[in-house]
Each structure stands twice: as structure tokens, then as C-alpha cells.
Amino acid sequence: MYQKPTLKLLAEKLQLSTSTVSKALKDSAEISVDTKKRVAELAKLMGYRPNTAAASLRNRETRTIAVILPEIVNDFFGQVLMGIEEEASQHNYKIVICISNESYEKEMDYMEMFSNGAVDGFIMAAAMGTQELGKFEHYHNILNSGLKLVMFDRVIDSLDCDKIIVDDAASGSRLVDFLKSKGDRNICIASTISKVSVGQLREQGIRNRVEELDGLQLNVVAHEEDSSFLTQMEGSFKKDNIHSIIALDQRAGIMALNKAHELGIKVPQELQIICYSNSNMAKYSYPQLTVVDQHSRELGKKTFIRILNLLKNKDEVQVTKVHTLKTSLIERGTTRK
Amino acid sequence: MYQKPTLKLLAEKLQLSTSTVSKALKDSAEISVDTKKRVAELAKLMGYRPNTAAASLRNRETRTIAVILPEIVNDFFGQVLMGIEEEASQHNYKIVICISNESYEKEMDYMEMFSNGAVDGFIMAAAMGTQELGKFEHYHNILNSGLKLVMFDRVIDSLDCDKIIVDDAASGSRLVDFLKSKGDRNICIASTISKVSVGQLREQGIRNRVEELDGLQLNVVAHEEDSSFLTQMEGSFKKDNIHSIIALDQRAGIMALNKAHELGIKVPQELQIICYSNSNMAKYSYPQLTVVDQHSRELGKKTFIRILNLLKNKDEVQVTKVHTLKTSLIERGTTRK
DNA sequence: ATGAAAGCGCTAACAT
DNA sequence: ATGTTAGCGCTTTCAT
Numbered sequence A, B: 001m002y003q004k005p006t007l008k009l010l011a012e013k014l015q016l017s018t019s020t021v022s023k024a025l026k027d028s029a030e031i032s033v034d035t036k037k038r039v040a041e042l043a044k045l046m047g048y049r050p051n052t053a054a055a056s057l058r059n060r061e062t063r064t065i066a067v068i069l070p071e072i073v074n075d076f077f078g079q080v081l082m083g084i085e086e087e088a089s090q091h092n093y094k095i096v097i098c099i100s101n102e103s104y105e106k107e108m109d110y111m112e113m114f115s116n117g118a119v120d121g122f123i124m125a126a127a128m129g130t131q132e133l134g135k136f137e138h139y140h141n142i143l144n145s146g147l148k149l150v151m152f153d154r155v156i157d158s159l160d161c162d163k164i165i166v167d168d169a170a171s172g173s174r175l176v177d178f179l180k181s182k183g184d185r186n187i188c189i190a191s192t193i194s195k196v197s198v199g200q201l202r203e204q205g206i207r208n209r210v211e212e213l214d215g216l217q218l219n220v221v222a223h224e225e226d227s228s229f230l231t232q233m234e235g236s237f238k239k240d241n242i243h244s245i246i247a248l249d250q251r252a253g254i255m256a257l258n259k260a261h262e263l264g265i266k267v268p269q270e271l272q273i274i275c276y277s278n279s280n281m282a283k284y285s286y287p288q289l290t291v292v293d294q295h296s297r298e299l300g301k302k303t304f305i306r307i308l309n310l311l312k313n314k315d316e317v318q319v320t321k322v323h324t325l326k327t328s329l330i331e332r333g334t335t336r337k
Numbered sequence C: 001a002t003g004a005a006a007g008c009g010c011t012a013a014c015a016t
Numbered sequence D: 001a002t003g004t005t006a007g008c009g010c011t012t013t014c015a016t
Helices: A007-014 A018-025 A033-046 A052-059 A075-090 A104-113 A128-133 A137-144 A168-181 A197-212 A226-239 A250-262 A296-312 B007-014 B018-025 B033-046 B052-059 B075-090 B104-113 B128-133 B137-144 B168-181 B197-212 B226-239 B250-262 B296-312
Strands: A064-069 A094-099 A121-124 A148-152 A162-166 A186-191 A217-222 A244-247 A272-276 A290-293 A322-325 A328-330 B064-069 B094-099 B121-124 B148-152 B162-166 B186-191 B217-222 B244-247 B272-276 B290-293 B322-325 B328-330
Touching: A007 A018, A007 A033, A018 A033, A052 B052, A064 A075, A064 A104, A075 A094, A075 A296, A075 B094, A094 A104, A094 B075, A104 A128, A104 A137, A104 B075, A121 A296, A137 A148, A148 A296, A162 A168, A162 A296, A168 A197, A168 A244, A168 A272, A168 A328, A186 A197, A186 A226, A186 A250, A197 A217, A217 A226, A226 A250, A244 A250, A250 A272, A296 A322, B007 B018, B007 B033, B018 B033, B064 B075, B064 B104, B075 B094, B075 B296, B094 B104, B104 B128, B104 B137, B121 B296, B137 B148, B148 B296, B162 B168, B162 B296, B168 B197, B168 B244, B168 B272, B168 B328, B186 B197, B186 B226, B186 B250, B197 B217, B217 B226, B226 B250, B244 B250, B250 B272, B296 B322
Parallel strands: A064 A094, A064 A121, A121 A148, A148 A162, A162 A322, A186 A217, A186 A244, A244 A272, A272 A290, B064 B094, B064 B121, B121 B148, B148 B162, B162 B322, B186 B217, B186 B244, B244 B272, B272 B290
Antiparallel strands: A094 B094, A290 A328, B290 B328
16 A cells, blocks of 8 residues: 655655745745646646645644434435535635434434534524424533534524524515415414424414414424324315415425315416425426425525635634525425416 | 543542553553553543544554435435444544535545544545546555545446446336336336436436337436436426326425425326435425335444544455445335335 | 653744 | 744653
């Protein structure tokens, strides 16, 4: 196995000192143009790559961000991750990925595991378990230790850190207006994420708007488990005279649509369905689901850029910010024209 | 910002040398039981975590694996990643994730970027671009430099490295038998991955079996782009008298199903559909798709365990192995009982 | 059973 | 413009 080139090796070959070579590679003004050129050439020729562990140790920065996701087999988080990854690789950052699997313990373990020098900061969406339990010391520990933290989508209100979210409540409210304009009066909320902040916000937005307007009715079908959800949904179809369904998450949306098929209810003629999250599941359903697009990839990019700024201005005191992205409605086959 | 505890700090507090503390934490036989206990207690109390960069530099191992995936918004790769991640975190390994986005260049960039000390090895599925181009020097470079490489699913036949795959060709063959046993004679292959090794293997398996048996007919509909695929599919529905469709990937499967709906073809009565990959899209379609389950999470776990073994026996000469997992058919709503 | 010292590869303050 | 040196935090060999 051949020896990987190091600064020392380059220096020997060029009859220079390591510090000169180091500076040359950094395009330092101290070094002559000629030397820089010679160094660059040999480095390229030998395929020199700086040893990241050594640089991290010395510079006290790893150029690595831990991304903690509640799940990964989920188009929304997948798209966010793509956005993060894209931006990260553009800025020559690495990301390590952790999957909390909605568990408080795993989330905490990961944060502890990376809390000493392994990463410069964390990007994360809170696990369902964490939001249910309401225990947030592990976030505080991270912040206290000087590591950067940016949360997205599933954020903790009471926590003083940067957050990138979408206009969940406002979008819910807009959906009510949209459905009302189509003549619907009896709206049903379907959700498998009612324990999670964004689910609650969306529901609140819808609820508030329904109360503001006259002559609207609201039902709620909510359960995390597929079979219970479907039983509830079927009950609601049979006893309530539902005009439309707002599904707060992709799974609820697709399950509601399938239940409607099963019961012979015509979509969108007899029932309109709108679903949160522009997922493949929604894009490839029949008919294609009308969705609230959260611009998830953009969200990922914004999140990374935020933490990058925090890192660049490391020692300045910074005002934490909540950045809200506006969602948009993509009208497809489950709503009427 | 408080100072993170280091070995030196622990040593000072305990009036010991750093080497003693280091050994104690490693439960070395050289150190007295009593000292070990004192060290362990203080370490716990102060929340000591070894600095990974320093350990990497010293030990010449990072306990980090790069995972290069063609895409991430894809349930198959998502599930594999879950399996890898699960196993990695269990063995106290980190994974950094790279998304090649099916591009040869990105794949190569990533491999170069991590080829000097940043990771101990690579787990990857080849990008479509790489398989099309047929350029594999970047893989050879990795292997030559002593880094470990394990490929899964989309592997390079000619490359001498460890591979974890599923029985693509054999499973294709079994599907033909299955459909024939249901009385189908005219089978159609639908694919959006015909440029990729696994797509070709599946097709080959099907094709061979069709030729072996008597009285079967085979059509092929293949295109990566949705709209061209759908046009072809519609044409095939209208002119060929198809009895069943074998979709080589999830997207092809769901698009074929939707097209059947659109044309008023009854599934599974008039047309059976079987689809590769047990994705959420297939699970939540209407009716639910019958699928070939690749046990993707298991595949991820096996892949990680393989690279771990390679790493543990670093310097032994190892025979590269191809490990083949057996797929299984999950019969659901798009095939007849 | 414990400690001193060297060194992994890199950077930067401080010579020259 | 180039070089010397110290040190980031850890492990390990070789004393003691």
C-alpha cells in the first residue's frame, strides 16, 4: 500500500519547509508566485489531499455538520436532506447523518456522541418522542457548549435557536378559503402527525379560519397507526357528510384517497382532497393529489446557509432568527378546477 | 464558552499523567482497578468525550464510512441507508452521506474528496452515469490506496471488490413462472432503469425464462423519462394484448398502474402488475401493488457488516466476495389470488 | 502501576 | 520570501 502524500513529503521533494508549502497551498501573499506554482504542480501531480483529521485538530473546526432526521424513508425529509447536501458539498462541508427514528433517546445519544469536536454544528428536526416528552436539555447542552444548532420544520418554540419553518398555520387558513371558494362547507382534517408541532400548527390554522368564517363545519380524523386511522376515516365518510379533506401529512392523504376509492366515492367530483407535502407518493397517486408544496429542498438549502453564517461569524453574539418560508398550493387531480 | 474536558484536564484533576488516564479509559490491564474507577467517575462527571480528530490522526482510522447513493428521495435507497445507519451506530461508526445524483462526476468528486484519511472506506451503489460511461478508474484508485470498498445493488461486474446484491436474474425468472401459473401468456416489462445493471439483470432473467418456456410472449416498455414512458405504455396497452406487467422499478410500476386506471383496465382481473421494490409508493397505491421485496434494510445491514469485517482484518489479504440475498414476492392487490 | 516523551499532519506566530 | 518551532489531543513505546 503506497504512502499518502503529506506536506512533509511535498516539502522534501521541493526542498522547502512544510510551512512554506502549507502557506503556498493556501495561496498566501507571503509566498512567491513561482514557489506557489511549483507547489501547486507537485501537489496536483501527487494527488495531495490535506489530512482532514490533522486540520480539524489544529483549526478546531471540522467542516462537518451533523444532520439529525426523524426518519429517512420519507420524501419530505429526503428532499430537505438533498438541499442540505447540495449546499454543503458546494461549500466544501461534509454532513454526517443520524436517524433518530422519532426516538428521544436516539436523538440524545447522537447529540452527545457528536458534542465533542466531531462536528461544528447540528441541523435537525425534533423527533416525535422529544416533542411528546417535552425534554429539551440536550438542546441546551449543545447551545451552551458553543456548538451551532439550526432547527427546521419540527422546531421547539421555547428554545432560543435559529429555526427555518414554513407558514404552517397561515397555509392551513388559506386552504380553508380555497375549499370554501369551491363551495365546500364540511371539511375534514386527516392526520397521522397530530403529536408533532407542525401537525398542531396546521390544524390550528384551519380551525381558526373555520371559526372566523360562517357556515363551515369541521371534523377531525387523527391517529398515527394505519389501521385505526382507516377505521376512523371510514366511519367519518359514512356518518359525516364530508365535502373535502385536508390531510396534514402525506400518509394521511394517500390513505384517505384510497379509502375513498374503496367506498366508491368520486374524487374530486364528490370529495376534494388536499395533502401536505409534495411527495412522490402524492405525485404518483391516482388521481394525482393536490398538495401544499413546502419547497422542501429550498428549505434544506436555507437551513444549511443559516448554519454556515452562524459558523462564519462564530464569536459574534447573534440574534437568533426564525425564518418562515411560504408554502404554495399545487392544484392537481384531487381538487376541482 | 466553557472548555471541553481533555485527557490532560482529567489527568491534572486526578494528579495522574495523561498516559495513565488514557490507558485507564481503555480498561488496560496495566492500570490498577482503583485508578480505573476514579478515572471513569471523573470522566463521566465531566462529560469527557475523546476528541475524534486527535484519535483519528493518531490511530490512522476515522471510524467513518462514506456512503455514496445515487439518490435519496427513493424508498429503496432510503431503506438501505437505514440498515447501514443502524448497524453503524451500533458499532460506534459514523457515516457521512454523499448523493451522486446519478452523476459520474459527482461520484468521482466525492471519492476523491474522501480518499485521504477522511474515511476508512466506502459503501456505494454506482450512479447511472458511471454505469453508462463505463469508467471505473476512480474505484480502482480507492482500492489501490488501501481504502475499503463494498458495493451494493448497482455493482460493477468487472471490479474486484466485495458486493452485496439480490438475486435479480433469478427473481425475474421466478416472476415469469408465477404469472404463467396464473394463466398469463403475454407479459410486458416496464422499466425506467434499463441503463442500470440491476434493470438489465432483471430483464435478462425474465427474458431467459420466457424463452425456456413455451407459448409465452414478451413486450418491453422502457424509458427513463415519465412522459415518454407513459406514451409507450399507452401504445402497448392499446395494440398488444397484455396479460401482465413486470415493472423493474417502483416508478415504472406505479405509472403503469395509473395508466391502467386511466384506460379503465381492471387490475388485477384484466391485468396483473408486479413491481420491484417494496416502497411506500407501492404499499399505499390503490390497489396495493404486489411487489418483489429486496429486503433492503437487511441488505444495508449486511453491507455494513461486510465492510466492518474488511476493516477489522485490515491487513490480511482477503478474497473478495459477492453475497447474494434472496428476494421474496409479497402478493397484494395487483395480482390474483 | 505509573509516567515521560515522541509523533500522527497540519497551521501560524515568530524568527530570519 | 522562507524557515523554525510549538502545539492541537491522543496513543503507545519505553522507561521507572
